Amino acid sequence: MAATPATDSRERDLRDRYRSAGQEHVLRFVAELEPARREAFFDELEAVDLDLVTRLVRGDDAAALAATGGEIRPAPLVRLPSTDAEREAAARARDEGERMLRDGSVAVLTVAGGQGTRLGFDSPKGMYPIGPVSDRTLFRLFAESLHAAAATWGPYPLWMILTSPATHDATLAYFADEGHFGLPKDRLLFLMQGSMPAVDDDGKLLLAAKDRLATSPNGHGGSLLALRDRGGLAAMRDVGATTLYYFQVDNPLVPIPDPVLLGHHRLGHAEMSTKVVPKRSPDEKVGVLCEREGRTCVIEYSDLDEARMNERDADGDLVFRGGNIAVHALERSFIERIVETGEGLPYHRAHKKIPFVDERGNRVEPTNPNGTKFEMFVFDALPEARKTVTQEVAREDEFAPVKNAHGEDSPDTSRRALTEAYARWLRAAGVDVPRDADGLVPGAIEVSPRFAHDAASCAARVRESGPLEYRDGWVLTHDES
Numbered sequence: 001m002a003a004t005p006a007t008d009s010r011e012r013d014l015r016d017r018y019r020s021a022g023q024e025h026v027l028r029f030v031a032e033l034e035p036a037r038r039e040a041f042f043d044e045l046e047a048v049d050l051d052l053v054t055r056l057v058r059g060d061d062a063a064a065l066a067a068t069g070g071e072i073r074p075a076p077l078v079r080l081p082s083t084d085a086e087r088e089a090a091a092r093a094r095d096e097g098e099r100m101l102r103d104g105s106v107a108v109l110t111v112a113g114g115q116g117t118r119l120g121f122d123s124p125k126g127m128y129p130i131g132p133v134s135d136r137t138l139f140r141l142f143a144e145s146l147h148a149a150a151a152t153w154g155p156y157p158l159w160m161i162l163t164s165p166a167t168h169d170a171t172l173a174y175f176a177d178e179g180h181f182g183l184p185k186d187r188l189l190f191l192m193q194g195s196m197p198a199v200d201d202d203g204k205l206l207l208a209a210k211d212r213l214a215t216s217p218n219g220h221g222g223s224l225l226a227l228r229d230r231g232g233l234a235a236m237r238d239v240g241a242t243t244l245y246y247f248q249v250d251n252p253l254v255p256i257p258d259p260v261l262l263g264h265h266r267l268g269h270a271e272m273s274t275k276v277v278p279k280r281s282p283d284e285k286v287g288v289l290c291e292r293e294g295r296t297c298v299i300e301y302s303d304l305d306e307a308r309m310n311e312r313d314a315d316g317d318l319v320f321r322g323g324n325i326a327v328h329a330l331e332r333s334f335i336e337r338i339v340e341t342g343e344g345l346p347y348h349r350a351h352k353k354i355p356f357v358d359e360r361g362n363r364v365e366p367t368n369p370n371g372t373k374f375e376m377f378v379f380d381a382l383p384e385a386r387k388t389v390t391q392e393v394a395r396e397d398e399f400a401p402v403k404n405a406h407g408e409d410s411p412d413t414s415r416r417a418l419t420e421a422y423a424r425w426l427r428a429a430g431v432d433v434p435r436d437a438d439g440l441v442p443g444a445i446e447v448s449p450r451f452a453h454d455a456a457s458c459a460a461r462v463r464e465s466g467p468l469e470y471r472d473g474w475v476l477t478h479d480e481s
């Protein structure tokens, strides 16, 4: 395994850099590596921003993250319409959002770079079969929503999908196998986000193998840097898109794109807007939309004190109730401002079990958290926005995430929520969908986005189709007539 002079000098440079950062141990197994693996490892090491790692390990970024003082209030909400005035405001927002969709000023971003550890699914989460009857995958559902958007409003919005080294190749292969779901290829863009190395409890970089660092995707906030570095912002400029509609890959109930949020965002002259749902209970583990010193922010459940968590208004509603569901509208110019200089958003720490290779070269699967991952969160952009809008929506209509393999926020709860939402659209359209003793649909049904993508389009399609009769395992597709 003789090294070439070039390899020698690469190794020397790397040793110098990593030694001065106190991280030379990562080169401990280099002499054992085959030349090709050694070169690939050197590529990886050269790409690491060691200054950033050193600052994060030292905690030099504490000020950027701290934001703890100051008066906290709940963010003002555009409430779920219950009065005529609120319904009229929602209708005006819808009109404006539809105008934006018709004139092609909206692009869509699905963040799908997460590791999906809690779900424990072998492939990228977007490939999870979520259709309650058809088993259509999350990606297929979203693709069909974009076909529906194009059929309703005109142009296909540019659809960008954030991937990470963990999901990129499999996601691309899946889209290719599926013929890109028939979407125009020039309206589809995959952006691979960056990674961050993980450190142990002494701040030392962990090795996942003798020739590989332990790394993880740099958080959904890394999407803003990926938009800059992987051509997303340039593509938006090329197609004339000024506003980005952002959502997570694990929520099959999200309307794509939602003209109402887009319209509120535009009419409110907002730079970044957010959808929230009323928290289920004071201690639900969800971030809450707040204002601190006049700036919008998300306060994580662990940082909201008991008194605020339980505070109720005169109607008995939680005062701090706007739970973040990570559906946003962002102005392109705002993203450009955030990423113009520097590293983007602040990094949060997550103390996790991180498998590693020890100093003897043995792989260790820790049973307790042994190290720290660094992640950016997209909602940390909110305080930078000059104006924001926070729109309250009904959980049962718009939020059914697939996070866990079982129990809450699992495929079972998400599929059930889809069936019930489709049933509400159909009932509102005059179709008789039965209820069991618990008030639930006594089976599973599914509405393809190409049949209808919301209650209003469902009513229109049912009017066209003539009488429809419920049956368990019903799938309404665009061919239904």
Ligand code: UTP
Residues within 6 Å of the ligand: 111, 112, 113, 114, 115, 116, 117, 118, 119, 125, 162, 164, 193, 216, 217, 218, 219, 220, 222, 247, 248, 249, 250, 403
């Ligand atoms: P979660 O924080 O729920 O993480 O991501 P996850 O990766 O899906 O699942 P766990 O925590 O490992 O079980 C919320 C959304 O943000 C995306 C995910 O793909 C999901 O859509 N995400 C998360 C990224 O795109 N990149 C990241 O680095 C992290």
